[in-house]
Amino acid sequence: MPIYYEARVAKIEINPELEGLIDTEFDDATGGIGEDARAATARRWARAEALVGAxxxxxxxxxxxxxxxxxxxxxxxxxxxxxxxxxxxxxxxxxxxxxxxxxxxxxxxxxxxxxxxxxxxxxxxxxxxxxxxxxxxxxxxxxxxxxxxxxxxxxxx
Structure with missing residues (x-):
């Protein structure tokens, strides 16, 4: 079966109400890890997943x-x-x-x-x-x- 790649684009919009909620939930979820690891994880994942999965x-x-x-x-x-x-x-x-x-x-x-x-x-x-x-x-x-x-x-x- 031939394989075709067709990218689909869906814009990401930031809901201002979610910004504070995302930060609070992230703080709860990462409370037990070191501050450096926590900061790195925050930058790479938390906000992006919330935006992509809105x-x-x-x-x-x-x-x-x-x-x-x-x-x-x-x-x-x-x-x-x-x-x-x-x-x-x-x-x-x-x-x-x-x-x-x-x-x-x-x-x-x-x-x-x-x-x-x-x-x-x-x-x-x-x-x-x-x-x-x-x-x-x-x-x-x-x-x-x-x-x-x-x-x-x-x-x-």
Whole structure:
């Protein structure tokens, strides 16, 4: 199956109300690590993830992706992969996709048209748990994705 890369752009907007909330939540989450590590983490990740994963942006992004994917499937058969900044954003994108296309969802790995593929453990947040799979379960999804005739059409990583 040929591979095509098509970048999609979704603007990032800063909601002024979130700035203080982001800082407070970050302080709570990083209270037990050294100040240098905490500062580095803050600069690299916290604000960027909040901006990239903002609800309005994800709504726009998913609507654009689904429209684009539909038009692409009209022209040719294929599959797609969405690469997200974080596991949390991947789960939020999945929720929006299955809200728009409920028939694409399945709790079973051997069924469904859309899946999130992430690693994790039992201590991860509740919204991530349905998407955390062992290596064997991830391999099953990889094999499904590689088969052009398999109904798995969209993976989110």
């Amino acid at each position: 609800d309005k942006r994800l709504d726009t992004l998913v609507a654009d992706l689904l429209g684009h994917f539909d038009r692409r499937l009209e022209a040719m058969n294929g599959k797609a992969m969405i690469v997200c900044m974080s596991r949390s954003i991947a789960a939020k994108v999945y929720e929006r996709i299955v809200a728009a296309r409920p028939e694409w969802h399945s709790d079973q790995d051997d069924a469904g048209a859309v899946k999130v593929i992430i690693t994790g453990n039992a201590a991860d947040a509740k919204e991530l748990q349905p998407h955390i799979r062992s290596k064997a379960r991830q391999e099953l999804l990889r094999n499904r994705y590689r088969k052009p005739e398999d109904p798995l059409r969209l993976v989110i990583v």
